[in-house]
Amino acid sequence: MKTKTLKNVRPMGAAATDLHIVDGRFTASAGADAEVIDCGGRILIPGLVEAHTHLDKSLLGLPWYRNEVGPRLIDKINNEREVKVSLGLDPQVQSERHAILAMSHGCTHIRSHVDVDTHHGLAGIEGVMATREKLKGMIDIEIVAFPQSGMMTRPGTAELMGEALAMGAELVGGIDPCGMEHDPKGHLDTIFALAEKHGKPIDIHLHERDSLGWFSMEEIIARTEALGMQGKVAISHAFCLGAVDRAYVAGLHEKLAENRIHILTTAPASAPVPAVKELNAMGILVGAGCDGIRDTWGPYGNSDMLERAMFVGMRNNFRRDDEVELALEVCTYGGAAIMEAEGYGLDIGCNADCVLVEGETLAEAVATHAPRKLVLKGGEVTARDGKCVVEAP
Amino acid sequence: MKTKTLKNVRPMGAAATDLHIVDGRFTASAGADAEVIDCGGRILIPGLVEAHTHLDKSLLGLPWYRNEVGPRLIDKINNEREVKVSLGLDPQVQSERHAILAMSHGCTHIRSHVDVDTHHGLAGIEGVMATREKLKGMIDIEIVAFPQSGMMTRPGTAELMGEALAMGAELVGGIDPCGMEHDPKGHLDTIFALAEKHGKPIDIHLHERDSLGWFSMEEIIARTEALGMQGKVAISHAFCLGAVDRAYVAGLHEKLAENRIHILTTAPASAPVPAVKELNAMGILVGAGCDGIRDTWGPYGNSDMLERAMFVGMRNNFRRDDEVELALEVCTYGGAAIMEAEGYGLDIGCNADCVLVEGETLAEAVATHAPRKLVLKGGEVTARDGKCVVEAP
Structure with missing residues (x-):
């Protein structure tokens, strides 16, 4: 069972908190052996x-x-x-x-x-x-x-x-x-x-x-x-x-x-x-x-x-x-x-499809659209610092 | 006298050549002791x-x-x-x-x-x-x-x-x-x-x-x-x-x-x-x-x-x-x-105000507007790899 904790993250620009991921979905908690990812107070948006x-x-x-x-x-x-x-x-x-x-x-x-x-x-x-x-x-x-x-x-x-x-x-x-x-x-x-x-x-x-x-x-x-x-x-x-x-x-x-x-x-x-x-x-x-x-x-x-x-x-x-x-x-x-995407969002139970963006506010994240720090799909990292984890052919 | 040679550069996307700079202006030649900057075949545009x-x-x-x-x-x-x-x-x-x-x-x-x-x-x-x-x-x-x-x-x-x-x-x-x-x-x-x-x-x-x-x-x-x-x-x-x-x-x-x-x-x-x-x-x-x-x-x-x-x-x-x-x-x-900018352009005699851009063509340089490799003003470097040589206050 893959578990992660996104530490010090601001969902949609709200106050900093920790989010937990178990089996690819956001959960209320993730046990002590979860992989901890320090999000540095960044804003998290859904994919x-x-x-x-x-x-x-x-x-x-x-x-x-x-x-x-x-x-x-x-x-x-x-x-x-x-x-x-x-x-x-x-x-x-x-x-x-x-x-x-x-x-x-x-x-x-x-x-x-x-x-x-x-x-x-x-x-x-x-x-x-x-x-x-x-x-x-x-x-x-x-x-x-x-x-x-x-x-x-x-x-x-x-x-x-x-x-x-x-x-x-x-x-x-x-x-x-x-x-x-x-x-x-x-x-x-x-x-x-x-x-x-x-x-x-x-x-x-x-x-x-x-x-x-x-x-x-x-x-x-x-x-x-x-x-x-x-x-x-x-x-x-x-x-x-x-x-x-x-x-x-x-x-x-x-x-x-x-x-x-x-x-x-x-x-x-x-x-x-x-x-x-x-x-x-x-x-x-x-x-x-x-x-x-x-x-x-x-x-x-x-x-x-x-x-x-x-x-x-x-x-x-x-x-x-x-x-x-x-x-x-x-x-x-x-x-x-x-698209009727099932389980979309940052709520408990949703798929952990999400993006750490740069900026103090959502508007700043949009206006600057700096390279994304981290992207998760189903709780797994798909991109880091603006680079996808898989190489293009 | 500050002299530079921009080696292997494509002015406005033209064929690769060398450009020379003496005392802040483009010149026909720049002597053997000129500082050589390898431009890697990149396109050069004026500032x-x-x-x-x-x-x-x-x-x-x-x-x-x-x-x-x-x-x-x-x-x-x-x-x-x-x-x-x-x-x-x-x-x-x-x-x-x-x-x-x-x-x-x-x-x-x-x-x-x-x-x-x-x-x-x-x-x-x-x-x-x-x-x-x-x-x-x-x-x-x-x-x-x-x-x-x-x-x-x-x-x-x-x-x-x-x-x-x-x-x-x-x-x-x-x-x-x-x-x-x-x-x-x-x-x-x-x-x-x-x-x-x-x-x-x-x-x-x-x-x-x-x-x-x-x-x-x-x-x-x-x-x-x-x-x-x-x-x-x-x-x-x-x-x-x-x-x-x-x-x-x-x-x-x-x-x-x-x-x-x-x-x-x-x-x-x-x-x-x-x-x-x-x-x-x-x-x-x-x-x-x-x-x-x-x-x-x-x-x-x-x-x-x-x-x-x-x-x-x-x-x-x-x-x-x-x-x-x-x-x-x-x-x-x-x-x-x-602006009636005096000596603007890439011709001989113009001020060496110029930018090395990324891309195979001018259109690609515009469409991707990737960070600029090098910027010169009057023949001196003012920015490199998207960063200005002076810090903002």
């Missing part, structure tokens, strides 16, 4: 949750990719599908590199969209599943079967989606039903049918802005309601909720709340974004993610969800400490609730 | 330029300040003016801490707005001037006398502004002539009169958005033209250039270009911003800055202008390598040109 990324497509560890891609969404999608071949991208290796980088920053849970298309078939799903198996116990990875290149516009993809779900992908993905698919009814009927057939939830990318996005979102809401899928649908990006017409958006917030539809944001600086504080006030669950990192879409990103909490704060103009704490909540409890 | 910050107001080195400030601009201004007293903020100490942090990241030039008001008088100016003297030769600091708390609304401030300029502040600052001052004619006439009287350029904060900002900007342009101050006026923030009506904004760009008015952006994620690529295409000089860091306005910021280049890129949706390189140019050559 960071990367709730929207793309593990199969980063270029980590490869020579620099000079980006000369066109400005449209479809330029990026078409370029990537081709370039994956010429670069010889291995989804298993790339996802392992990416996941280990996330772990080094204190991430304990990842929801990854993984491309499914007729060009690459299920190679992405297989690769990320292999990584998930390899890193089992060190990080929880949830897979969304994601028709990045279109499903209605690319016959054969829906069947591959079905195979991916049968193989073990946990969620049905989707993408801009109008802007990408040119057939909102066809696309949404297909993904909701897949969800029903496989008994799996949905997480759909929605980049469509303003009224086009509102239309697609209302179609998603209508199907969620009709099929009784309340609590089982998430919308990623949801740029249309960042629209200027706040009265219209408020109406959408109400319908989202009624149907317990979750929102995942990556808080991009260059696109309209869902207003985290408004969603939170409506009781809508909000999680966050880094989106793709260092890939053919763009050069940025490092898979650090504490830095992402800063981005969520900066994008939402959060300056007060209570606001910055909300940004951090989105990157921890919010994403965990959306 | 980073922090062209918009507030050295007098960061809370670096102090206990965490819990921010519970109200949402309006005036809330932040009023709170700060009061809190400076209760916190016992020493502008000399704070500006030294701030400048040393900037130096650690490779900054060699800073333009700092410094508060002038009837509450604190010239204490800020005196403090930053003392820091400038203390760090002379290690970093160039330019001071803007800045009426943060208003000038028309706060009698006595204009006189203090005049004193600050007489003491050695290099530029006349200003602030939202309508939104803050409620008297655009009075405010702008006053700052342009100060500029004429003291023969100094202007750098005015303009947060006003959309048509209010356009009005103020047009009033600034009209005065610049009437007084023949072309090339001597800069507008900081210029949120109104980020307005949705691009046709109107294009008209403003033309007038700004005609009058050689410069734009300083901090590329905030939560406000409309000037479009860097459009300004650049018009031949308008663009510089960037971190704005205030870790102060009573908000918890973010670390004075790293290489990270700021990433923010400029992210805010402007720059993804291509040539775009990310433009973001870096803004944070180096752009700011330097606006």
